[in-house]
Structure formats: C-alpha cells, structure tokens
Amino acid sequence: MEEKEIRIGVFICHCGTNIGGSVDVPAVVEYAKHLPNVVHAERNLYTCADDGLTAIKNAIKQHKLNRVIVASCTPRTHEPLFRSTCEEAGLNKYLFEFVNIREHCSWVHMKDTEGATEKTKELVRMGVARATLLEPQEEMKIDVEQSAMVIGGGIAGITAAKTLANQGFDVYLVEKEAVLGGMLRNLYRLFPTGEDSLDSLQPSIAAVEGHEKIKVFSSCELKEVKGYIGNFDVTLLREGKEVNFKVGTIIVATGAMEFEPKGHYGYGKYDHVITQMQLEKLLKDGQLKKSDSVVMIQCVGAKGEEVSYCSRICCMVAIKNAMLIKEINPDADIHILHNDIQAYGAEYEELYNKAREMGIRFIKYTPESPPCVTMDGEKLKVEVYNELFGEQFMLGTDLVVLSTPLVQHQGGVEISKLLRVPLGKDKFFFEAHVKLRPVDFATDGIFLCGTAHGPAEVAESVSQALAAASGAGIPLSRGFVQIEAISVKVDLEACIGCGFCVEMCPYQALDMVDGKLEIIEALCKGCGTCVATCPTGALEQRHYQNNQIISQIKSIFHPVIE
Amino acid sequence: MDPKIVAFCCNWCSYAGADLAGVSRMQYPPNVRIIKVMCSGRVEPSFILRAFEVGIDGVLITGCHIGDCHYVSGNLRAEDRVKMAKELMKTLGLEEQRLRLEWISASEGEKFASVIKEFVEDLKSVGPNPLGKGEASCP
Amino acid sequence: MVDDVLVIGGGVAGIQASIDLAGRGLKVYLVERFPSIGGKMAQLDKTFPTGDCSICILAPKMMECFSHENIDVLTHAEVKGVSGNAGDFRVKILKKPRYVDEEKCTGCGDCVSACPYINLPDEFDMALRSRGNIFIPFLQAVPRVVMVDREHCVKCGNCQVICDAGAIDLYQKPEEIEIHVGAIIVACGFDSFDPSGIKEYGYGRYKNVITALEYERLVCASGPTGGHLDRPSDKKTPNSIAFIQCVGSRDVNHNPYCSSVCCMHATKEAILAKEHYPSMENYIFYTDMRAFGKGFQEYVDRAKNEYEVRYIRSKPGEITEDKETKNPVIWYDDTVTRQVKRLEVGLVVLCTALVPSKGIKELADVLGVELDKNRFFKIADPLYAPLDSSREGILVCGYCQGPKDIPEAVTQAKGAAARAAEVLACLGA
C-alpha cells in the first residue's frame, strides 16, 4: 500500500436515537463528504448491527476504500468488532479509525443539539486527519519454544511440572537441592487431613521423576536467563558444568524458609525453646521427650518491624502440632498464646474447634505487652498478660515452641535478579496484579506459584501451581504469541544513543547495546512513555505516531490540508 | 466566549471514565475534544505547546490513579512532564490554569464530567488563549 | 473424545477459566444464570487491598471473554441435565427467554426509559433502587442487552414502539440445546447470607442496619445513589459507621465456617468511608482479625493508623434503635476492657457470611457430584487435588469450592483450566 491515493470511507451511526436524538447525523454526513480524502460517507441506524457491517464491507469493495472511519459508540467495546469487519473485507485492521460520538458527545450534550452537532463534525474531522496518516501494521507473531522451565522442586514446582508434562510439553525441572520435595521433606503431618508429609509427597515425586517429558536437574544453580517470551535461553551450573537449553515459558516456584527467631523469647539461650519446624522434626523422629506442659507463642517476629505481614499458616501449624502432642500425651497441658487465630475457611475453623475440644487453651496476649520467657531453676517460666481475662498468668512449662513466619530466602532474591522480576515490600515475588493476575509476572512468559509468592499451605500452593501451569501452557499450546502492533520502533540513524528512553520502560524492553538502541518487541506493551522522552524523535510508537496525534490537534479548528 | 479544550485520555482508566459519564448521561458543556492515547505517559510537552500554539484555550491530561497505571509507572512520568510544561507556560506568560492533570478511574464518570465543567468555568474567567484561534501555521 | 469444555457460572472465576481455556485453543461454552456475566465482583465498588475500582479491572476481562471467538457465552441459561462421563459429556442447557433478540438489541436503553412501570426491586442494586419491567441488568452489563420481566410485564407495548431495532419479542420461547463437552468446570460462586434470621441485630427491622453488599452498592459510583452514602432512613450521610463481623459466620446455628473475606472487605469499606467523608468515625467489631493474605496485615495497620479505624474485639450482643434519630445502638461487651458498653452510630453494616449459591444442591445432583456438610463441593483429595470434584472430568473453582477471596478464586479458575486441559490430554492420549 505505497503512496497510492488515500480513499477514506466515513460511517456515521445513529444508534437509534442515542446519537441521532441529539446530533443532526445527516448534516454531519453531508459535512464529512467534503473533508479531504473522503470518497464515501453514509449513515446507518446501527453500524454495529449486521446490516451496518455489511454496508461497510460493500463500501470498501465498491469504492476501493483504503481507510475506514466509524463514528459511533466507544472503541473499548466495539473496536474489535469493526476491525475484524475491515479484515474480512481485505483491509488491514490498523487502517481503521474509531470516533466516539455517543459516550463522549451525544449522551453528554443531549439538550445542546447545535453544540453537539458542531462537536461531532469536529470529532469526525479529527478522525479524518488521523486516518489519513494511518499505516498498515502486521501484528508480530513470535514462535514459542515448545517447552517450559520450572525453577524449584517443592510441591508447587512438582505439581506445575507434572501438569504441563501431562499436556505433552517438555519440562525442565531445576532444583538446587539434591532431592525433590522442598519444605515438605522435613515436615511430619499436614493439616487439615493429617496425612504424613513425606509419604503423601512420594506419588508426585515419582510421577515427576518417571515422566518421559520431564528432565529433572537437581543440585544445580541457575546461572543466566536471557531472551523473552517464547525464546528464553537458560544456562544452568551443575557440578561445575554448564547446561543450557531454550524454553518458551518459565515458572518460578522457589519456595520460602522459616524465619530464624534469634533473640526472641530466649531462643538460642534456653535449649527448650524451639521453632515449630524443629518441633516437627522431633515429632517425626519420635524424639519428643514426654512433656507435661507446652507453651506455644504465635506471631514471633511477624506483624512487627522486621516482618510486617501475617504469615497465614503458622496458627494452623501450631494447632496441628499441639493436637499431635495431645494425642501422644492426653494429659499434656498446652497453651497457645496468640494475637488473632487465623483459622480461616471451613476445615481450619473445624480444626480450631477440635483443638479447644481436646483441652488446648488459647490465651490472647497484647502485642504491646508480649509474653516473656525466663528460666526458673530447671523449668521454663512464661509470663503473659491475658488481655481478655485481664490478669497476668504464670505458666511453668517444659517446652516453649515459637511459631515464626515464612520469609524469602537468598536463593529467591538471586532468581529475581536473574529473571529481572520484581520483589514486593515483603520481599516475596511481586505478581503482575494482586487481584486479577495473581500468578503472572508483569513480564510476559514468566509465572509464579507456591510460597515464593507468599506464605501458603499445600492446597493453596497446588492451586497456584496449576494456575501457573495454565498460564505457562497457553503460549506453548498456541505455538505463537501475537503482539498488538502498538509497540515502538526506532530509526537507528536518528538515534543518538542518549539512553533516556531505557529507564522509562518498566518492562526492560529497551537495551543500550554498544551505543545503539535495541528493542525487544515482544516485551514492549505499547504505552509510549519512552517515545515521549526521545529528544530526537528517533523513537516512534506504531499506530500512535507523533504526526498522527498532532494532526488531530491541528484539525480541531480547520481541516488539515496535507 | 466558548473556550476550546483538548483532552488526552489514557485508554485504560480515564477514557473509560469519560465513557461512564456518557453511559450515565452526565451532561457537561461540549467544549472538550478527546484524543485517546495508550497511556498518560505518552503525552509529550510538545503536544501541549502545539495545542496552545494552534489556539486551544485549555489542555487536560487524564490518567489512572497512582498505583493503578496499566503500565506500572506511565502516570508518574506524566506528572513530571506536566510540571515541566507548566514552567514553560509560566515563562511564556500563559496562565498556569490552562493546563490540568487529573487522575480519573473508570468508575469516576461523575468526576470526569465535573472536571470538564470546572475547567470550562476556569477558562472563561481566565479568558481566551492570547495566541489567537487557528491563525498559527505550523508544520 | 471431545475437547470442548463447559464452564458453569459467569463470575470472575468462570470468566478467567474460560479465557485460559480459550487461550489454549479449546472451545468453551460459558453458561450464566443471570442475564449478564460479571457475578458478584461486578457489584463491588472497590477491591482490597489495592483499592482498585472493581468494575475497572473486571470489565476488560468480561469483554475479552464475551468477544473471544472460542467462547460461547450463554446468559440467562441453566444446565438441566448431564450424561456420559469424562471426555464425553452430553449436557442439556435451557436458554430461558429474555423476550429480547440478543442479536438485534444494541443496549441503547430507550425501552428502559419508555417503560411506565418502575416499581420492581432491582436485584443487582440489592433492591435499593427500583427498575421497570424491561431493564438492563447493570450499566456495564455484558452482553449489553435488555431483558423483559415477563411475570410483571403488562404488555403495554411502549418498549416495542420505541425500539427501532425491533428487538423485543414478548412471545419468545425457552430453548433447550444440547452440547457435547469433554470436561466441566463449575464456578457458581456464592450468595450473601440473609441476616434477618439473627433477630438480635434487627436487619429488616431497623432501616439503618444494612448488609455489606448493600453498602457496596450505596458507595458505588454507578450505584443507586451515585456513590453518595445516603443511609436508608433519612437519605443523609451518617457521621459514624459500625461494621459487625461474623454475622452468620463462625456460628454453629448458621454457618460454622469462617467466610475468610469479611475482615478485609470491612477494613476496605471503612477506609473508603474515611476517604469520601474525612470526619467519618469507623468501628469494626471483630473476634479474630483475619488479615492473612498478601499485603492484608499492612492494609489493616494503615486502616488503624492512617484512617483512624477503631477495631473493637467484641461480638455485639444486641442492636436496638433510637426512635427519633433512627440511629442504631450497639450493646457489646468490650472484651479487652471487660466492660459492657453502648455505642450509638449513624449506620450499621452487617458483614454477613457468604453461603453457597441458591440451587447448588440441584446443580450438584445434575452433575452427579457430592457436596460437603457446608454445601460446598466435596473435594476427594483436598491437599494434592484441590480442584477435582468427586467425579472425574468435573472440576470446581472459586467460592463454591470453599470460602476464598478474588485472587484465590482467579488462581483456582486458572488451575481448573489447567486441570481440565490435563484431564482431556490424558484421556485423548
């Protein structure tokens, strides 16, 4: 479509009375006929209805139109419809211009027909000016490598790998430890079902290790990840040797670790002050010596300065472990000192009730005056102010168990640097949108699940892993990724390599490679913020080029005669 | 005197806010001409000056609330550019109120309408663009 | 072996599952009982903890789902029968009549203003506004098509006269279609628990005692009062609001489970009230403050410090009303100071439990799956297969699988999509 004659068709919609009611549509059509490059103008009762769409297709063929303008409602709902109509008539869908004359004009100037009609004429005139400068675009299709990488071999990583492999995609499962299983390896029983942690894990590990579509790389480290969605090339370090392969999508399932409560409640000073994980190990190995009284303290290190979040699962871990101790020694006197018990949902509330039924006592302490643990001769002594009863309590106890939050580990921080994906204020990985894209990263092609996203128990990690697998599976099953053609392009002659644009991009789609700008089209989301800083105009945004916008500004008062 | 306003609305939040004003039939004066951009960060100081140059009386830039930007930080950049543009206008002797930056979410139709009404009143009191209407010939 | 998928329920979970399935090239049928997709999330004003406007982040997904070439959205329709098994389900769907031709109607709304009988409670706006016999489900409805309430319609014909598109057909018949799918994803969401059974709180007796969903509609910009918090008794803005937690939740006589979202949406609603009305006093009556999600605890801390929301650890015993001012009066035992106190506020918002949606038992029977004792879908292996129902090939996600918030519902929806694709792949292989 080189410098041929510009032939614009304008279609003004009545939309019943919604536009026709306060805009003199025939007058606008008459006016549009005389605008530069307009060879055809008509009006329709409902342009988006079937007869409207067929009118457009016929007009394109009959008048050999190479630009189409529809003036009607809002592009947010109807642009896809009109673009596909133009495509069906053989016209590149980026040669279509949408002018909003309902929500932005007729509906908001209902009593001022004269003003509304004038405004409609001007809006159509601005549409014509912009349409004249539109260029056809091809939406970039990027082939996608038919494989995925899962970083982390805990329950989340295993589930994601298994689901993707079962759908026929090759999966590289990368784990820094020697064996798969992650945190569940050293847990004893899982709530709410009480299953044995390691036994319940075996079938999943076996399925992954035995799966012909999954290559497991254990005791190895991620060295480098380059590229973008569909074409990530990965370099691993395994026993000193480098391994590299290409993958289409990546799932981060690097897990988390238990917070070390140094200096809290005598941890490290008295030997009978342990963490829940240490208790779990004692229970697992059957080495918990018979203790007649146990005091558990919740929110150790959490909801404070170091760790400002609630770690979600420690209440249920404490309740489960307390019930296990009660099973071994029914006469044990167990107190759980808590802030607010996070027994959300149905099963956990039931478990919380069962614990109270078994005689486990819960005491609410105030964060302002937390309990204090001292050694009284041989026995540990815990002093706590029972906020709801209003009295100080002295509990002599054989064992103090501290419930500490899950926190990000150093391995996770390194992975975030390698993949250039952000960490949140809580240092866990920061997902694209906390509500509606919980398992995606802002960067396309990389997904997130398990305790790397934040504290979660097994069922939640498994659900997230399946969700991440779904996200990662889509580009693989389609084989290509289509990018809307509004990304930026650079005129390398004009580019002076100043690099102002690079910092503008939140998606790292721009890179200065020895003085010349390199654009990773697949990563560019088309916001245009970088174009606005380019001092020389070398950078341009497809479909929103400077000249197109300026033509609209200039045509506000009179037609632009190019 | 009918002040002419050009509004750069970002595709994700404020354009949808303007749509909602329409859907809810909130009436406001017909002085504004909306130009859709993908993000408020796309608006260059040059667009603003070009508008004043051709005689537009007021320029409105609307974007998503801070933290809501579909492109993470576009609206923050818009803030810097509007600050810079206002300094230029000050030196040019153009009244600062001729340029406004507003955060409007997709459900704040009423806010969009009231911003337009307010802006029209402001511009009426400030008076027409001293550079005159549409005479300037510019590339 | 067929690899189309049926998704039941057009809320945020159903929409997300459909988008993910369609994204990998599978054909999806999305069946929604209400005349528009969007579900409960469309009724919310803002969402926690970011304060995003709910419809702003939902509408693009609704449009993407509705206009996706791989997804057939059947609104105002219900699943009537399911036979066969995984990989080969035959599903009977009843498309209830809208009395409007979806193809012709452009949602212009002329008929809505032409209908003279505006006296029916608007379901979407929690009956805080009345609608006519012909109505648009809500402003941003997708599909943006009107519907006739045939039961009350007196066939005066005003709407037919005014409708240029000739879309209204008052004799439209229900239509039963059969589709053939390989897997089924259920995402039928929840209903809000009706607290009038808890007589001591006076819902239904005192005008200024409302539920949280009603509050959301009152403060929503596209709601019945255009976002102005006008309390029902005198349409004035109250100067203090009390949010009461666990109304019908964690209650053996109603719903023993914790609905998991009320502590957080109450905090959000209190913050919103403070933002719109700086002099507003906000109280939240709670038993255990449950802010366990990402960014939640920090959100509650901000509510306490920045927005001066006062959290009172107590479950009120009773609410009475000051006869003149119609202000609700809360009688409660402040468990921290161990004193029985009285608090008069301008408005009480009951954060009611969220219960499985009406008709879930019938749907479970039709699907041949079991429900657990709280009437959520029964999960065979809750830890390692949390989204598989008790029948192969039928997945469940969202609130109907158990209490959860929007991000968890979206996560489970994507998970269910992956499981469905996995089940189909394994059957097909």
Add this chain to the structure above:
Amino acid sequence: MSLENIVNETKAYYCLECGKCTGSCPISRVNKGYSPRLTVEKALLGFDKELLADGGIWSCMTCNLCKDRCPSNVDYTKFIRYARAEALKTGYTGNCTHGGVLSSLMRIMGNPNLKQDRLGWVSDNLKISEKGDILYFTGCLPYFETLFKDIGVNSLDIARSTVKILNRIGIKPVVMPDERCCGHDLFWTGDLENFEKIAKLNVGLIRGTGAKKVIFSCPECYRTFKQDYSEYVDMDFELVHISEFLAEKIDEGKIDFGSLEEDVTYQDPCRLGRHLGVYDPPRKVISSIQGIGLIEMEHSRERSICCGTSTWTNCDRFSEQIQKERLKEAKAAADTLITACPKCQIHLSCAMKSKTPIDEVKIKDFSVLVASAMGLGDDP
C-alpha cells in the same frame, strides 16, 4: 460434678471469648461485676474455687438470651445450673430473698408425709373433679397468693380464671388436693436430691387421677415437667400450656373469647418463650378477643427481656433496674401489660411499687384477661 466435667458437658471449651453473651446479658448491662464470658473463662483457666465462691452465679436469670445467641453453642444456662449444684456441695448458696421462705416451702413440699389443705380457693361456682382425663396443675399459686397479695398480686385469680375458662368449654378439670410445687427452683439452685423426691411425688399423684393431659398456667412448671422430670421419672400423660390448649380450641372453632376494648402488650416469659419456643399461641388467643389491641414491645418474642430475677435468689438493685427498664418499655407500647407467668407478674408488680416512681402500668395475667373478656368476671 467437677468444673472440668461441667466444661466438657456444656461444651464450654468451644468458647471463642467473643463477648456476645455478656453483650446480650440484661444483668451485665446493669451490673458491671457480672459477665457470663468471664465466668466461663474462669472455668476454662482452672479458677474453680473463685468461680464456685462467686456470688454472681446466683444472679443469672437463666433466661437463655446468651445460650440462644452463642455462636459456639455453649449451653451457659446448663453451665450455671451445674456450677450452682457444685457450689451447693461446697457450702456456697445464693442470697435467698424473702428470708428463704420460698426455698424452705419447696423443700417441705418434697416431704411425702405432708398433707396440704390447698383448695380453699375453689368456690362452688368452680367445677373441678378428682378423676378425669384433663388435669390442671396449679403449682405454687396458693402460696404465692399468701406471700404477695400485699403488693396487689392475687396469684389465685390465675387459677380461678383458668378453671372458669375450662368450665365454660365443658371441662371439669382435675385439681389435686395434695399437689406439690413442681420443684423448678430446687432444680435451678442445684438441690437435685429434693427435686427428685418432688418429681416422683407429683407424677405419682397425677397417675393416681388417671389424667391423660395436664394443663399448666405457669411456664416454669410446664418446662420443669416437660424437660427436667424425664431424667428422674417416666410420664405417660400429655403436657400443654393453657395458651396452647386455648389456641387449639380456636382452630377447632369451639371457643369465642368475647370482646375487650383495651390496648395491651405481652411479656414473653423466658421459660415459655426461649426455653420452650412457645411465642404464637398466647398472641393468637389474645388477638382473637374482639376490640383488643396487641402492641409488641421493642424487645419481644426471642428478644424479650426477662423479669429481673429467678429462683428467688440475688434479687438486688440491678434486678430492679432491669424490671424498671422493662416496665418503661411496656408503657411505651400500651397501658396494660399481660404476663403469662405468675413470677413475671410478681416481680414486675413489685418493681411498680418501688420507691422511685415510674408511670403506672396495669399488670394482668393472661388467663385473667381471657376470662374477663369472656365475661366470666373475676368475682370469686
């Protein structure tokens, strides 16, 4: 029964310490020292001695407001009853009012050798019989008449009216000459030993009359027979409250309640209402009287407030405050308050007479109202 067993029996361990009980309790609202939540927490935290010695457990009206509203279904009313039984064993007791005359009366009536002469109120126009299918249980009315007629409460009017109404519909009820107190207050103050004796005595006497159906005008007797006797003695006769009996008659169309131009409001007795769930029959009977206006108080049905004290223990200024509050609420609804339990009538009438004046509320018993509406007059 040790405190620990009491906690298990009443499922008090499910307590979430949410405070809804104390927030609902009419006593806690006026008496800062009493809190059902703290009482349960004492048991949970092992403060057995302090709990049993705490006089507060005898102030509880056992009115079930807290039990019905507890989200964890802790049966606090049963918890108090068991605690009182345990306290009794360790030598603690409530502060019995009226010098303890009521409790000694009840213990005496548990003695089999007692021969009462209690039918003095049966004048010749009241037709009763010794044997028959339908028996009318009068409980303590003769004793209440003696004790409380000086505050203007004639409890025996209740008995007379009830018999007149039954006679009007052709029933000559059996009224036993040696009937004993039903033992309600013994049961609720933990004296189970005497309670068992009285239960067996009463059931033996009733069996002797061959009665198939026993009608009660007092909700406390009704509840005691219906829910507490079965543990100690089997009964093969039907139990029904007079309001339920009359409500059935309306359905059968066999009764006309005449007319009465009066606005009244109705006090749900906690035993009839919350304990037994009988809310509608009394209302149905009252509103079928032509010309009557039945206006509900602010707190009615499940939310009604009890009459301030129970089992004749710990009546104090707090009880009076509750009674005053209740009378004010009744006055706001109507000039006449209908009670359906002799104790409600006594306690509320007593509060009417108290020093600090409050505006006059006429207090009338349910049966007396119905009898006068039917023109049966209240002449003896």
